[in-house]
Amino acid sequence: MPATIQITLDLTGHPQIYPARLHGAACALLETPDSDHQRQYKPFAVGPLYDIDGSTRWRLGWLAEQPPPQLPDRIRLGDVDCDVRAAHFDNTSYARLADSKPARHAQLQVVSPMYFSRNGRDHPLPDPVLIVRNLAQRWNAHAPALFAITDELLRAITGTVFLHAMAGETVRTPVSATMHQTGFFGTVRLGLIKAADHTTRTIFAALMQFAIIAGIGAQTTHGFGAIRVKDLAP
Structure with a gap:
């Protein structure tokens, strides 16, 4: 089942x-x-x-339909070992996400640099169509077939979504001791045009909620493209 996993570390x-x-x-x-x-x-x-309240927190997202593995009491981050003080699982389901309240506007906080990889080139800007396509691809990779987003539904969303506003900057972040990656960091407000129907608005809302778990863009398994949803409105 999809879930956000909040881990408190002794780091x-x-x-x-x-x-x-x-x-x-x-x-x-x-x-x-x-x-x-x-x-x-x-x-x-x-x-x-x-860091929050003197503790180190780490948020993970679990996308698969089956439950995540049980977490150990101690983990290794590179050459650093640290104890797991606590782990909180916030579980949901694709059925619940697919039944989201329809929305036409979404305010996203990009809390780690976000970028997209297109034909061997990096695109470090919050393109609304790329955002929706990326989320739909990852949704379909893990959701039960009953809740798959069809090509027709995806065309309906990509044909109506637009970038309402953005505030932020591109930042260059070290990936390792020798490599860097540029991505967008800041806030993004997406919208759907008035012609978007009820189904399109429902799937849009579901994908925005899914973004909290899945992140957006390339290298989300490395800490890039982490998202918080600040507002989801009709």
Whole structure:
């Protein structure tokens, strides 16, 4: 079942944890020996580490229909071992997401750099059509067939979605000790034109809720494209 997983870590000294190391830690936590490590759409997404109330938090998203693996009491982030103080699972289902209240506007907070990969080139801007397509592709990779977003539905959304407003900047983030990635960081407001029907608005709302779990764009398994939904309105 889809879920957000909020982990509280005993991580002292604020070591440099690169996205590549977040990816490795998430794979160790959420993949099994039978997992296909090379699959295009992995069943998890990774958020950045952040501090709150003196503790280090790490938010993961679980996209698969089956429950996530049980988490250990201790994890390794690169060359740093740390205890898991607490883990909170906020479970949902594709049926519940698909039954979201219809919406025409969504305010997204991009909390880690977001970018898209297009034909070997990076696109570090919040293109509304790319956002919707990326979410729909990952939804269809993991949702039961009953809740799949058909090509017709996807065309209806991409044909009506637009970028209402954005505020932020592109930032260059280290992926490892030697590599960097540029992505968009800030807020994005998406809208649907007035002609969007009830079904289109419902699927749009479902995808925006799904973005909280799945993230948006490329390398979401490395901590890129983490999203918070600030507003979802009719």
